[in-house]
Amino acid sequence: MVFKAIMNGLIKAKAMPQISPTERQALEAGTVWIDGQVFSGKPDFAKMFSEPYAKLNKRERDFIDGPVKNLCDMVDSYELARTRIVPKQAIDYMKSQGFFSFLIPQSYGGQEFSVNAISTIMAMLSAHSPLLSTFVVIPNSLGAAELLKHYGKQSQKDHYLPRLASGEYLPCFGLTEPTAGSDAASILARGVLFKNAEGKLQIKLNFRKRYITLAPVANLISLAFKLQDPDNLLGKGSDVGITVALVHRGTPGLEMGKHHQPIGDAFYNGPIVGKDVVIDADEIIGGVECAGQGWRMLMEQLAGGRAVSLPAGAVGGVRAAAAAAGAYARVRQQFGMPIAEMEGIQEKLAEIAAMAYLAEGARVYAVSALDNDEQPPVVSAVWKAYLTELSRVQATNAMDVMAGAGVMQGPNNIIGRGYCSAPVAITVEGANIMTRSLITFGQGAVRCHPYAFKIANALEANDLPTFSSALKGWIGHMVVNTGRLIGLTATRGYLASVPKIDGVTPYLRKLAWTSSRYAYLTDMALLTVGGKLKARQQLTGHFADALGWQLLAISTVRRYVAEGEQREDLPLVQYACEYALEKIQKAFESIYANFGKNPLGLWMRTVGYLGLRLNPLVGSTRDRLVPVVAKTITKSGAQMDRIAGDLYLPKVNLAELDNDEVLANTTGVKRLLAAFEAVQAAEGVQRKIMAARRAKQLEKGSVQELADAALAKGIITADDKKLLDRANRISLEAIMVDEFTPQEFFGDDSITYAPGFDSANLPNVPHGAVAQPVERLKVVNS
Known part of the structure; x- marks a missing residue:
């Protein structure tokens, strides 16, 4: 009777967040992973660190070191950004090498790479050229290939997947609209089901989409719309729901080809408009049986896809x-x-x-x-x-x-x-x-909590046995976790049972402490704010920050363990963990300060907040790590290679840059990398000269100024002098910025000065002449 009364009271008070049908599909999509460990209040780090950690296989490694790097070599990223034109050679190469088929099974002509390989390739290409990368990212993420692979009819797979793999079909995904962005479930695109004169099921579509990447050049659209069936031809009612169907470029009534102009590096993105566009109902992904299942499909694929x-x-x-x-x-x-x-x-x-x-x-x-x-x-x-x-x-x-x-x-x-x-x-x-204020904690508090989703389902179904069992479990969970939190707070996490990793164990103890506090605060939020959590977006945003940085800190330690606990990387791990703990501390302070206008909120804003500030997660100690961590990216070597990862970096041959013409035509990242290598090669020479200067064997001056005297006195050799001169020469070129003539700057060969100015009034320049560039000054290293 007690549990029945509690259940009825909670239902009447709408104490738990209300779950709409579309939210339920999102909540039920996917799985709970390490996020559930954080919400439990007692994370099992040993279990987390024993999970598989991805490595590229030989076929994937060969593809990255071969075709991916070759593709980067053939495309000048600046020229691509300037012209906004992907060369036909690059498109043909991507088609021939299977760049559009990473998701597609090999039986359909695809590469069928691991998610790790797909992500690695996307990271490399995105850093090189966003425009180029979109041609790889879009076909290999949420869209036609992925949806067809999971939900398509066999006939659809047989027709579309080989053609998507070869690049015959270039896809885009039509979801976003002027009135439906983050709230994608509110799309206004409509499709009306009807039978044509031959009795065939067809759909008449009307829609306006925007921000669709690759839309200007795509020839196959995965279109999301709300399907209506006024004659109940499918037996699912008049409002069937969100549906995804394939629409081909050139279909009457379809308008595409215009471009938006994104900020920064431009990439192909534009609107798609459809007026009375008619397609066969068979083009619904999965066939008419999957009509109305579009939102479920999208949520299931986005459940993991957002991480790629x-x-x-x-x-x-x-x-x-x-x-x-x-x-x-x-x-x-x-x-x-x-x-x-x-x-x-x-x-x-x-x-x-x-x-x-x-x-x-x-x-x-x-x-x-x-x-x-x-x-x-x-x-x-x-x-x-x-x-x-x-x-x-x-x-x-x-x-x-x-x-x-x-x-x-x-x-x-x-x-x-x-x-x-x-x-x-x-x-x-x-x-x-x-994502921060609605999705992360909005879904997490319900889905990842050990008992909240069970109780929400039981309340909705008026299921007393399930409710009673879940509530008993929740009460026990709160009692145990509160006791754990008191102990961890008193000992600053020392009581936590965590793996022993030299130099990292103290951070794992802190993360166990933060997890216990996070679980406690989540319970308090669900109990006291409850159904109003959706409206308390500042509060849920702070909860999201605390969760996010806990997960990122755990990921950092996971990498360190997976890579064999390389000692030289320990300062990086420690810095990252302290950085994350500072973010978590700030998030907790914000949660306490903004909890609510109730007795618990008053206690948190006063006593609780004071205790949080007096016993913080981490002090101001990160500065001690700054010099050693900074040096990890200012010198070449294996550690720098690990940090840069699979970043496309052009090969450098210092000897070929001794030619002035070659050096002058080497721009951007290659020139900088060359200078980086040359400076490091000359470091020993610089130290010799500086030591001689301190010993008063040389007069005062910069290293370069003293180089000739040092050579004459035998302090350095002729080869040393060449290393120093090369470093100075390439460094000078590397730090130079670009200069443009008026004709280049304005893109008009007839212009000699900025429009609106009379060149006759500019001093020391003959009328009608073009000002000559100032001779570059010699940079002197010291």
């Missing part, structure tokens, strides 16, 4: 930031030293390096789960939102380090276009604001 393409692009962006900023900081000199030795620069470099390590750990950990048949929608949402935001932050840090070299555009600028493009990933597949 956009996170891969984000990881590629962070890698690029690390490689560019680290090399530039070592080459660029100010105040007589490489700027990499300045503490202010080191702060930025350290964050970039550690976040590159963290991001790659998160990427591989997630795709390992997907390859192991997990489909975690909450973790997938976290990866999409937090890795794309992390990439944007690190692009800004890299811009700060490179300063004017990142601001001035042109082929020599290797970071600016990525910085400008960062907002794109933030907005697609659900804007990050909505």
Whole structure:
């Protein structure tokens, strides 16, 4: 009787968040993974670290080292961004090498790669050229091939999959509309089912889609719409529901080919409009039997899919930031030293390096789960939102380090276009604001909690036995976890049972502590805020932050363990964990400060908040790690290779750059990498000269100024002098930014000065003449 009264009271009060049909399909899609461990309050790190960790097989490795790198070699990323035209040679190469078929089984002519391989390739191509990468990302993510593989009729698979694999069909996915973005379930696209004169089932479509990547060039659309059946021809009622069908380019009434112009590196994206477009009902993916199942299909595939393409692009962006900023900081000199030795620069470099390590750990950990048949929608949402935001932050840090070299555009600028493009990933597949404030904790609190979903289902079904059992379990869970939290708080996590990993165990104890607190706060939110959680988006956003950074910290340690606990990487792990714990601490403080206007909220805002500040997760100790972490990306070697990962970097031959003409025609990243190698090769020579200067064997001056005297006195050899001269010469070229004539700048051969100015009024320049470039000044290293 007691449980019956409680259940009736909760139903009447709408104490649990209300679940709509579309939300239920999203909640029931996929699986609970390590997110469930965090919500449990007692994460089993040993179990997490024993799960499979993805590695590329030989066929995948050969494809990346061969066709993928060859594709990057044949496309100049700056020229591609300038012209916005993908060369036919590149398109033909992608078709011939199977770049559109990574998801497709080999029996249909596809590559059938692992998710890890697909993600690795996407990360490499996205960092090289966003425009080029979209031709690979879109066919190999949510869309025709994936939906057909999982839901298509055999006849559909037999027809479409081989043609998608060969590139005969280039697909796009039509979901977003002017009035339906993150709220994709509210699409207005309509399809009306009818029988034509021959008695064949057909659908008349009317829709307006926008932001559709590859739409201007695609010839096959996976179109999402709401299907109506006014004559109940399918026996499913008049409102059948969201459906996905294939629509071919050239179908009467279909308008496509116009372009949007995305910020940063342009890529092919545009609208699709349909007016009275008629297709056969057989074009519904899965046939008429799957009419109305479109939302379920999308949620099931997005459950894991959000962890693939956009996170891969984000990881590629962070890698690029690390490689560019680290090399530039070592080459660029100010105040007589490489700027990499300045503490202010080191702060930025350290964050970039550690976040590159963290991001790659998160990427591989997630795709390992997907390859192991997990489909975690909450973790997938976290990866999409937090890795794309992390990439944007690190692009800004890299811009700060490179300063004017990142601001001035042109082929020599290797970071600016990525910085400008960062907002794109933030907005697609659900804007990050909505993913953070609605999806992450909104789904997580119900789906990943040990008992909340069971209780919500029992309340909806008025199922007293299930409700009673789940409520008893929940009460026991809260009692045990509250006791655990008290013990962990008193000992600052020391009582937690965690794996012993030298230098990392203290962070695992802290993460066990944060998990217990997170589980406690989730219980309190469900009990006191309950059905109003959807409206408390500031609060749920802070919960999302705490969850996201716990998962990212766990991923960092997972990578360290999987790679054999390489000691030189330990500072990266420690920095990343402390960075994450700082974010978690801030999120907890915000949760306590904004919990609610109730007795519990009052206690949290006062006593609880004070205790949280007096006993924080981590102190201000991360600065001690900055110098050593910053150096991980300012020197070549195996560690730098691990941080940069599978980033496309052109091969450098320093000897060929001794030719002035070759050096002058080498731009962008290759020139910077050459300078990076040349400077490191000359470090020993610089140390000899500096030591002689300190010993007063040489007069005061810069290293380059003293080089001739050092050679004359036998302090350095002739070969040493050549190394020093080469480093100085290539470094000078590497730090130069691009210069454009008025004709190049305005794109008009008739213009000699900016329109509106009279060249006769400009001093020291003959009327009608073009100003000559100022001779480059010699850069002197010291």
